[in-house]
Amino acid sequence: MRLSPEEFLESPNKVITLLGMSGVGKTTFASQLPQNKWFHYSADFRIGTKYLNEPILDEIKRHAMREPFLRDLILSDSIYIRSNITVNHLKPISTFLGKIGNRDLGGLSVDEFKRRQRLHRAAEVAAMADVTGFIHKSRGIYGYPHFIVDTGGSVCVLSDDEVWNELAQQSLILYLKPDAELEKLMLARAISSPKPLYYGEAFLDRNIAQFLEERGLQSTDQMVPDEFAQWVFPHLVEHRRPLYERIADTHGYTIDARRVVSLGSEQDVLDLVAEILK
Numbered sequence: 001m002r003l004s005p006e007e008f009l010e011s012p013n014k015v016i017t018l019l020g021m022s023g024v025g026k027t028t029f030a031s032q033l034p035q036n037k038w039f040h041y042s043a044d045f046r047i048g049t050k051y052l053n054e055p056i057l058d059e060i061k062r063h064a065m066r067e068p069f070l071r072d073l074i075l076s077d078s079i080y081i082r083s084n085i086t087v088n089h090l091k092p093i094s095t096f097l098g099k100i101g102n103r104d105l106g107g108l109s110v111d112e113f114k115r116r117q118r119l120h121r122a123a124e125v126a127a128m129a130d131v132t133g134f135i136h137k138s139r140g141i142y143g144y145p146h147f148i149v150d151t152g153g154s155v156c157v158l159s160d161d162e163v164w165n166e167l168a169q170q171s172l173i174l175y176l177k178p179d180a181e182l183e184k185l186m187l188a189r190a191i192s193s194p195k196p197l198y199y200g201e202a203f204l205d206r207n208i209a210q211f212l213e214e215r216g217l218q219s220t221d222q223m224v225p226d227e228f229a230q231w232v233f234p235h236l237v238e239h240r241r242p243l244y245e246r247i248a249d250t251h252g253y254t255i256d257a258r259r260v261v262s263l264g265s266e267q268d269v270l271d272l273v274a275e276i277l278k
Contacts, residue, residue, distance in 0.1 A: 001172050001252075005274035008172065015135060016273070017149040017167055019156065019244060019252070020176035021237065023186045025260035026150050029176065032263045038146045039138035040087070043127045043155065048085040048093040050130075051123035055116075056083050056096045093120075097196035100208070101225035110208070110220045120198045124152060128163045132170055147171070154198040156243040164251050173252025174273065175244050182257055187234055194229035203239055207232050253277065 001015075008014065018026040030040060048056065060081055064070040073079045083092040097116055101107030108116070131149055138144040149171060155163065167173065178186060199207075208220060211228055248254045253276050263269055 001168055001170070003172060003277055005277045008277055009270060009274055012145060013139065014146040015149075015171035016147070017131075017151060017171040017173045017252075018176065019151055019173060019247060020153070020257065021178070021186060021240065021244075022153040023189060024176045024178050024182070024257045026176060029260050029263065029269065030148050030150050032269045033146070033148055033266055037144065037266075038148050039134070039142065039144040041131060041134050041138075041147065041149045042087045043124065043150065044090050044093060044152045045085065045087045046127040046130060047120070047123040047152070048083070048090060051126050052093060052096060052119060053083070053085075055119055056092050057081060059096055094196040097198065099194075099196050099225035099229050100204075100220055101223035101228055102221055105225055107220075107223065107225035114201060114204070117198055117201065117204070120154075121157075121200075124155060124198070125158060125162050128155065128158065128167065131167060135170060152198075153240075154200075156240050156247060157198075157200045160250075164247055168251035172273070173247065174276075175248035175252060175254045176257040176260060177244070177248075177254050178257045183237065187237065190233040191230045194226050194233070196229070197233075197236065199232070199236065203236070207235055 003011075018029060020026055030038075033040070060083065061074065064074060064081060070079075074081070085092050097120060098108045098113060099106070100110060100113040103109065128151070135147050138147055149167075158164070164173075208228075211223070211231055212218070212220070215223075217223060245254070255272065255276055259272060263272065
């Protein structure tokens with residue numbers, strides 16, 4: 001969606017989609033928009049509670065069934081298991097995604113890891129396809145005038161036909177672009193505390209092959225899961241940067257992510273957006 005500053009500020013029904021790597025400031029940006037006026041749609045929350053809910057629970061139950069005490073309680077319907085996913089607590093999703101590598105160190109085989117990656121990709125496509133319906137629902141049922149979409153970090157790998165053509169008609173797409181200093185900080189965080197992520201199969205295959213060659217390993221079963229996650233993250237940032245930039249250039253706008261830190265109110269957000277629309 002292309003708008004003039006005046007069209008955006010005067011619109012009675014603003015819709016914004018935030019795009020960027022995890023840790024770049026999307027949550028900080030969205031938190032300045034009051035929840036009594038803005039419907040906050042978290043793509044990751046939708047993925048975990050709707051589209052990956054059953055696979056996540058199946059994996060939890062698979063582990064629980066290995067314990068005789070819990071197995072008996074589960075089979076007799078004496079207890080039930082559920083995940084507690086909230087907008088601010090998405091760990092069940094990342095735990096389900098897991099890390100590739102030596103299974104004795106908590107890693108997953110390459111086949112199982114790719115199976116979960118494919119499930120996540122399908123879930124992300126479906127969650128983004130739900131945005132239009134939720135926009136109408138938020139207004140027609142709940143009476144919210146405005147709507148904000150907080151996308152996951154991996155949404156940039158989805159194609160125009162899957163996401164961006166439709167979303168660009170419905171919303172103002174804003175890419176929060178980190179500068180070199182912020183990117184360096186994001187890299188340091190990811191390396192100090194490596195988290196499970198979605199990569200994309202072609203990217204994954206290419207980087208697994210490079211990692212194995214560099215480390216002199218014969219298979220992914222020899223990989224230390226955290227070591228690969230730490231090694232691959234800088235490559236992932238390099239891979240995703242042009243994808244984000246293409247989406248912003250084609251369908252939206254770019255905001256210097258450093259400016260998000262200074263936001264302190266809804267009006268600050270509106271003024272910043274209007275400024276980049278000039």
